[in-house]
Amino acid sequence: MNFNFSDNIILEDDLVLLRPLQESDVENLLEISINEPETWKYSLVGADGKENLINYIQSAVKARKAKKEFPFIVFDKKSQKYAGSTRFYDINLDFKTLQLGYTWYGSAFRGTGLNKHCKFLLLQFAFETLGLERVEFRADNNNERSIAAMKSIGCKVEGVLRSHMPTIENGIRRDSIVLSILRNEWFEEVKEKLKQKMKSL
Numbered sequence: 001m002n003f004n005f006s007d008n009i010i011l012e013d014d015l016v017l018l019r020p021l022q023e024s025d026v027e028n029l030l031e032i033s034i035n036e037p038e039t040w041k042y043s044l045v046g047a048d049g050k051e052n053l054i055n056y057i058q059s060a061v062k063a064r065k066a067k068k069e070f071p072f073i074v075f076d077k078k079s080q081k082y083a084g085s086t087r088f089y090d091i092n093l094d095f096k097t098l099q100l101g102y103t104w105y106g107s108a109f110r111g112t113g114l115n116k117h118c119k120f121l122l123l124q125f126a127f128e129t130l131g132l133e134r135v136e137f138r139a140d141n142n143n144e145r146s147i148a149a150m151k152s153i154g155c156k157v158e159g160v161l162r163s164h165m166p167t168i169e170n171g172i173r174r175d176s177i178v179l180s181i182l183r184n185e186w187f188e189e190v191k192e193k194l195k196q197k198m199k200s201l
Contacts, residue, residue, distance in 0.1 A: 003093060003130055005067045011121040015078060016114055018121060021060055021071040021085055026053055028073065028082040032106035039084075039104050042143040046168055047085075047104070060087065060102075067091075071102070074118055076109055083109040086118060088126070096133040098126060103146075110145075113201035119153045120194050127186045134182050140167070141175040152197070154190035155179035 011018040030050060032039060037048035047056035063069035071087035084105035091098040100122055105114060126132045137155055139146040151157070157179050164176040181190055 003091075005064055005070060009070070009072075009125075011072075011125055012077075013117055013121060015076070016083075016117040016121070017075040017077060018072040018086070018118060019075070020064070021057060021073045021087070023057055023061055025073050025082070026050070026057055029053060029057075029085065032084065036107055039106070040168070042140040042146065042167075042174075043102075043104065044165060044167070045102075060085075063089070072122075074105065074109075074114070076112075076114055078112075079108070081108075083114055086122065088122070090136075093130070096131065097136065098130075098132060099136045099138065100126070101137060101139075113198065115149055116153060116194060116198050116201070120191075120198060123153075123181065123186060123194075124191070127183055132183065134180055137179045137181075138176050139179075141177045147177060147179075150179050153181075153194055154185065155181055156185070 008020060030053060033047055033049060033053040040046035040048050045056060045059070047053045060069065060071035064071060068091065069087050069089040070091070071085060073085055074083045076083040084103070086100070086103040088098050088100060089102065123135060126135050137150050139150065141160055157177065159178055161176045161178060163173045165174055167174050
């Protein structure tokens with residue numbers, strides 16, 4: 001298992017390219033940040049508005065340097081525009097697990113199949129390059145769109161962590177739903193089903 005946080009990891013197919021998020025990417029994501037603040041309604045950390053976006057990206061880059069997270073920026077090849085961001089976090093190579101999240105896209109890229117392509121590339125890297133046993137996903141239990149998207153790529157629901165984390169709204173805590181994909185599930189069914197779904201888009 002070889003994972004170097006300083007590597008310039010690039011994952012791509014015919015529709016999407018993921019590359020490491022950099023501080024200079026503020027300009028690439030600013031349009032979504034300013035015009036679509038609702039994107040972060042269910043997020044623990046918002047990137048709405050230029051100042052929040054700068055802090056969001058700086059924090060992600062810092063976490064990569066600390067070898068805790070690996071954030072990506074997502075580029076949509078069809079429109080030739082930057083679509084959003086996603087990352088690996090809570091990376092535990094000894095236990096062969098990580099979490100996949102902090103995923104958001106501008107409204108023009110939702111429902112286009114872009115997310116399925118991103119998840120395919122990220123899951124393929126996690127299971128086939130890193131040799132992991134488990135990839136975990138979490139979301140606000142009220143975030144129906146996000147939960148539906150995770151189920152549609154093959155995630156299995158494991159349960160709900162009650163009053164799990166604070167939200168952006170003061171004094172309000174969220175229940176977090178936990179989903180996952182295991183190594184054997186990826187090779188036995190999830191990979192092929194996801195491939196078929198991508199073909200039909």
